[in-house]
Amino acid sequence: KAGVTQTPRYLIKTRGQQVTLSCSPISGHRSVSWYQQTPGQGLQFLFEYFSETQRNKGNFPGRFSGRQFSNSRSEMNVSTLELGDSALYLCASTSGRVPETQYFGPGTRLLVL
Amino acid sequence: AQSVTQLDSQVPVFEEAPVELRCNYSSSVSVYLFWYVQYPNQGLQLLLKYLSGSTLVKGINGFEAEFNKSQTSFHLRKPSVHISDTAEYFCAVINPTSGTYKYIFGTGTRLKVLA
Numbered sequence: 001k002a003g004v005t006q007t008p009r010y011l012i013k014t015r016g017q018q019v020t021l022s023c024s025p026i027s028g029h030r031s032v033s034w035y036q037q038t039p040g041q042g043l044q045f046l047f048e049y050f051s052e053t054q055r056n057k058g059n060f061p062g063r064f065s066g067r068q069f070s071n072s073r074s075e076m077n078v079s080t081l082e083l084g085d086s087a088l089y090l091c092a093s094t095s096g097r098v099p100e101t102q103y104f105g106p107g108t109r110l111l112v113l
Numbered sequence: 114a115q116s117v118t119q120l121d122s123q124v125p126v127f128e129e130a131p132v133e134l135r136c137n138y139s140s141s142v143s144v145y146l147f148w149y150v151q152y153p154n155q156g157l158q159l160l161l162k163y164l165s166g167s168t169l170v171k172g173i174n175g176f177e178a179e180f181n182k183s184q185t186s187f188h189l190r191k192p193s194v195h196i197s198d199t200a201e202y203f204c205a206v207i208n209p210t211s212g213t214y215k216y217i218f219g220t221g222t223r224l225k226v227l228a
Contacts, residue, residue: 004156031214040122042220043157043203056215090156101147102216104156 002027004093004105012111018079021108025072025093031055032074033102034066037088046089049074050096078110086112115140117206119219127227128196134189134222136178136204146187147205147216148178157203163187174198199226 005024013019025032033056034046045058049068068074072093078085088107094100118137126132138144145164149157161172168180178189187204204219 033216040220043218045215045217048214050214096214101159101162104158106154106156
C-alpha cells in the first residue's frame, strides 16, 4: 500500500503571497488531518477533514483553510503569508475511526521570506 | 482542555545505555495514548499505543511504555539505545469519547545517542 504523499516537499514564498499544499492519503482512508510543526511548538493541529467535511478545527486564523475532495485528497491553503508561517506542514490520514493510528506524510517545508 | 507535557526538550545518552522519555497528560477522562518517532526529514511513525488493558505496552524497535493512571503519565523507555534511535519523539493523546477525533501532541523530545 502506498503511503501518504505530500506535494510539494519544499516551498519558498514571500510575505503576502498565498500557497496551496496537497496531501494524498493512504488508499481507503477517509480522514485527513493537517498539522503545523515548528521548533519548540511541536505539532499544532490545524484541521481535520472526513468525507469532504471539516470535522475538527484548531486555533489558527482564517488565513488557513482547507478542503477535501471526493477521492479523499486534501489541500491546505494559506493566504497572505507571514514570516511566522514558515514551518513544516504535515498531513496524516486514518480511516476516520478512533483510535486509529495516524499515518503521516513526509511533510511540506515552507519558508516565507 | 487536554494537554500533553514532555518535560525534556533534549535528552543526550550514550549508545547502549538505557533511556526514559517522559510524557504527562492532563485529562479527567480516559484517554488513548501514543508515542510517535520522527527521523530527520521524515514524517512521524507510530512506535506504540495504549488503548486499554495491560499498562505495559511494547512497541517497535525495542521501545516500551508504561501507562500510569494515578500519575497521568506515559513514559517511554528503551533498555539499550542505538545510534539509529537518534530522532525526535512525540507523545500524543486523544479522548475517544469526546467525538472530536482530535489528537493532542506534546512539543517533542529530541533524543541524541552518542557513540
